[in-house]
Amino acid sequence: MTNNFMKNHPFLFMGTLFLFLVLAILVCLNTGAATITPGQVFQTFIGNGGEKNALILFEFRLPRIVIAILVGAGLAVSGAILQSITKNDIAEPGIVGINAGAGLAVVLFIFFFQGSIAELGGISTYFLPAAALAGALSAAILIYIFAWKQGIAPVRLILVGIGVNSGFNAILIIIQLKMDPQDFSQAITWLSGSIWGSDWSYVLAILPWIFVLIPLAFLKASSLDIIHMGDEVAAGLGIHVEKERAIMLLVAVALAGACVSVAGNIAFLGLVAPHLVRRIIGPKHQYLLPASALMGALLLLIADTVGKNLLAPSEIPVGIVVSALGAPYFIYLLLKTN
Amino acid sequence: MADRKERIRAAETTSRRGSRPILAAIIMFAGAFMLILVMIASIALGASDIEWKTVWAAIFDFNPELTSHQIIREVRLPRAVTGALVGAFLAVSGAILQGITRNPLAAPSIMGITDGAAFALAIIFSFFPGMAYSGLMFWSFMGAGLGTVLVFGIGSLSKSGLTPVKLALAGIAVGALLRSLSSGISIYNDVAQNMSFWYAGGLAGAKWISVQLLVPIGAVGMAIALLIAGSITVLNLGEEVARGLGQRTFWTKCAGVLAVMMLTGAAVSVAGAVGFLGLVVPHITRFLVGVNYRWIIPCAAIIGALLLVLADIGARMVNPPFETPVGALTAAIGVPFFLYLARSKGGESK
Numbered sequence: 001m002t003n004n005f006m007k008n009h010p011f012l013f014m015g016t017l018f019l020f021l022v023l024a025i026l027v028c029l030n031t032g033a034a035t036i037t038p039g040q041v042f043q044t045f046i047g048n049g050g051e052k053n054a055l056i057l058f059e060f061r062l063p064r065i066v067i068a069i070l071v072g073a074g075l076a077v078s079g080a081i082l083q084s085i086t087k088n089d090i091a092e093p094g095i096v097g098i099n100a101g102a103g104l105a106v107v108l109f110i111f112f113f114q115g116s117i118a119e120l121g122g123i124s125t126y127f128l129p130a131a132a133l134a135g136a137l138s139a140a141i142l143i144y145i146f147a148w149k150q151g152i153a154p155v156r157l158i159l160v161g162i163g164v165n166s167g168f169n170a171i172l173i174i175i176q177l178k179m180d181p182q183d184f185s186q187a188i189t190w191l192s193g194s195i196w197g198s199d200w201s202y203v204l205a206i207l208p209w210i211f212v213l214i215p216l217a218f219l220k221a222s223s224l225d226i227i228h229m230g231d232e233v234a235a236g237l238g239i240h241v242e243k244e245r246a247i248m249l250l251v252a253v254a255l256a257g258a259c260v261s262v263a264g265n266i267a268f269l270g271l272v273a274p275h276l277v278r279r280i281i282g283p284k285h286q287y288l289l290p291a292s293a294l295m296g297a298l299l300l301l302i303a304d305t306v307g308k309n310l311l312a313p314s315e316i317p318v319g320i321v322v323s324a325l326g327a328p329y330f331i332y333l334l335l336k337t338n
Numbered sequence: 339m340a341d342r343k344e345r346i347r348a349a350e351t352t353s354r355r356g357s358r359p360i361l362a363a364i365i366m367f368a369g370a371f372m373l374i375l376v377m378i379a380s381i382a383l384g385a386s387d388i389e390w391k392t393v394w395a396a397i398f399d400f401n402p403e404l405t406s407h408q409i410i411r412e413v414r415l416p417r418a419v420t421g422a423l424v425g426a427f428l429a430v431s432g433a434i435l436q437g438i439t440r441n442p443l444a445a446p447s448i449m450g451i452t453d454g455a456a457f458a459l460a461i462i463f464s465f466f467p468g469m470a471y472s473g474l475m476f477w478s479f480m481g482a483g484l485g486t487v488l489v490f491g492i493g494s495l496s497k498s499g500l501t502p503v504k505l506a507l508a509g510i511a512v513g514a515l516l517r518s519l520s521s522g523i524s525i526y527n528d529v530a531q532n533m534s535f536w537y538a539g540g541l542a543g544a545k546w547i548s549v550q551l552l553v554p555i556g557a558v559g560m561a562i563a564l565l566i567a568g569s570i571t572v573l574n575l576g577e578e579v580a581r582g583l584g585q586r587t588f589w590t591k592c593a594g595v596l597a598v599m600m601l602t603g604a605a606v607s608v609a610g611a612v613g614f615l616g617l618v619v620p621h622i623t624r625f626l627v628g629v630n631y632r633w634i635i636p637c638a639a640i641i642g643a644l645l646l647v648l649a650d651i652g653a654r655m656v657n658p659p660f661e662t663p664v665g666a667l668t669a670a671i672g673v674p675f676f677l678y679l680a681r682s683k684g685g686e687s688k
Contacts, residue, residue, distance in 0.1 A: 147681070149681060162680075163680055167673035170670065173666055174666045314525065316522050316525065317521070320522050323514045323515065324515065326514075330514075331492055334504060
C-alpha cells in the first residue's frame with residue numbers, strides 16, 4: 001500500500017529524504033567531542049557564536065559533513081548505475097574491486113610521492129582523485145577484459161570482480177608492510193574508509209567530479225531505463241547499447257574513484273542505497289538516481305555520526321560502520337534472491 | 339528421468355576414465371622425497387646461510403653449544419615443519435570443500451574462515467592481552483569454526499542453494515561483517531597493528547608449540563578426510579547418484595565440514611591468512627591424478643606442503659633481509675588462477 005503510494009509520488013519520497021538529510025546535518029553539527037547546542041550553531045552562523053565555536057563548526061564539522069554528503073551521493077549513484085548496466089542487483093564498486101583499484105593507486109601515490117609532495121604543499125590533494133581515477137579505471141578495464149566472453153554475463157562479472165578485488169588487496173598488503181609505522185597506520189585507517197581529518201581542500205578536490213558526473217548520470221537516466229530492459233529491446237529502440245553501457249560504466253567508475261580518493265574504501269553503500277530506493281519507488285532511473293543520491297548521502301552522514309560518537313573519544317572509521325550495517329543487508333539479499 | 343540416467347552414465351564414464359592411481363603413487367613418493375629436499379633447503383637458506391652439512395649435524399648430532407645448531411633447532415626447523423603442515427592442511431581442506439560442494443571455486447580463503455579467526459584474535463588481543471600462545475591458537479581456531487558455519491549456513495539456506503557465486507558472495511559478506519567488527523574492536527583498543535601483521539599471513543612466528551598444536555588436530559582432521567574420501571568421490575558425481583548408491587550424503591557433508599574446520603582452523607591460527615593455496619592445489623591435483631578422492635587427498639597434502647614451503651623460501655628471498663608476506667606470494671599465484679576458473683566455470687549456471 002505505502003509502497004504503491006510512494007511509487008506514484010516519487011517527489012514526496014525525495015522530499016522526505018531531503019528533510020531527513022537536513023535533520024541529520026543539524027544533529028551532526030551539534031554532536032561531537034564538544035557539544036554545541038542548536039542555538040549556538042545558529043548564533044555562530046550569523047556571526048555571533050564566538051571564535052572557538054566558529055572554528056569547530058566551519059573548519060572541522062562542516063567540511064566533514066559536506067564530504068560525507070558528496071561521497072555518499074557519489075557512491076550511491078555509482079552503485080545504481082553499475083546495478084543497472086550489469087542487470088545485477090549485487091553489483092557495487094566495493095565488491096567488484098573498483099574501490100580496491102582506486103585505493104591501491106592512492107596508496108602507491110602516497111608511497112612514492114609523499115616525500116616530494118610535502119614541499120609542493122596542498123596541491124597533492126588535487127592529484128589524489130586523478131590517481132584514484134586511474135586506479136579505478138584500470139580495475140574496471142581488467143574486470144571487463146576478464147569477464148568478456150561473447151558478452152558480459154552478470155555472474156561472471158561478479159566473480160571476476162571478486163578475484164580482481166583480492167588481487168589488489170594482496171598488493172596493498174605488501175606495500176603497507178613496507179611503509180614506516182606512522183604512514184602505515186594512516187594508510188590503514190584511510191583504507192577502512194574514513195572522512196575524518198577532511199578539510200575544505202578535500203571538498204574542493206572532489207566537488208568538480210561530483211558536480212559534473214552526477215548531473216551527467218541524471219541526463220542519461222532514460223537510456224539507463226532502456227538498457228535495463230534488455231539489450232534487444234534497447235537495440236530495437238535505436239540505442240547503441242554497448243556504447244551507452246561503456247559511457248555509463250565510465251561515469252560509475254569515475255564517481256567511485258573520486259569518492260575513494262577522499263574517503264577511502266567504503267563498501268556496501270553503493271549496494272544498499274539504490275536497493276532500498278528501488279524497493280520504495282521502483283526502477284525508473286529518472287527518480288531512482290536522485291533518490292539514491294539523497295539516500296546515500298543520508299546513510300553515510302548517519303554512519304559517520306554514529307562512528308564519531310559511539311565509542312568516543314575513539315572514532316570508528318565510517319567504512320567499518322557502513323559494512324557492519326550493510327553486510328547483514330547483503331546477507332539478507334543473498335538469502336532472498338536467486 | 340532421462341536426464342538423470344544420462345548423468346549417472348556420464349558420471350560412471352568419467353570416474354572410470356579419470357583415475358590414475360599409478361601416477362598418484364609416483365606423486366606421493368616423489369613428492370615426499372622432494373618435500374624433504376625443499377625443507378632442508380628452507381632450513382639452510384635464510385638471514386644467515388647455513389651449510390647443508392651443518393643442517394644434517396644439527397638434526398642428527400645436536401650440539402647445544404653451537405649457535406647455528408640452536409638457530410636450526412629452534413627457528414628454522416619448526417618453521418619448515420609448520421610450513422609443510424599448514425600447506426598440507428589448507429590443500430586438503432580445499433579438496434574436501436570442492437568435493438562436497440561440487441564447486442570449483444570453493445576454498446578456505448574465500449569463505450570467511452580466516453576472517454572468523456581474525457575476529458576471535460581481535461577480541462583476545464583487546465580484552466585478554468597476554469594470553470598464552472596455546473590459548474590464542476585455541477580461540478582463533480574457534481573463530482575459524484564460527485566463520486565456516488556462518489558462510490556455509492548462509493550459502494545453503496539461500497533459495498537456489500550452494501552455487502559457486504552464492505558461496506563466494508556469502509564468504510564476502512560474512513568476511514566483511516566479521517572484518518568490520520574486528521577492525522572496530524582493534525582500533526578502539528589500539529591493537530590494529532598486531533592484527534595487520536597477522537592478516538598478511540606468514541610463518542615467521544612458527545615455533546615448536548605451533549607444531550604441537552598442528553599435529554594432533556591435523557591428525558584427526560586428516561583421518562576424517564581419508565575416511566570419507568570414498569564417499570566424497572561418489573558425492574562429487576552428483577547428489578542423486580550418491581543417494582541412489584545408498585549414501586547418506588548429509589553425514590558425509592557434515593564430516594567433511596568438520597574436517598575442514600579442524601584443518602583450516604589449525605592452519606589459520608598458526609600462519610594467518612594464507613590465501614588461495616586451498617583453491618589452487620586441489621585443481622592441480624585433480625588434473626594430475628583424476629577424480630578419485632582416495633588419491634586426491636593424500637596427493638593434495640603433499641603438493642600443498644611442497645608449494646607452501648617453496649612459497650615461504652620465496653618470501654624470504656624476494657627482498658632480503660625483509661620478509662615478504664607469504665600470503666601475498668600465494669595470492670600472486672592464486673588470483674590469476676581464480677580469474678581463469680571464474681571465466682571458464684563460474685559463469686555457467688550450476
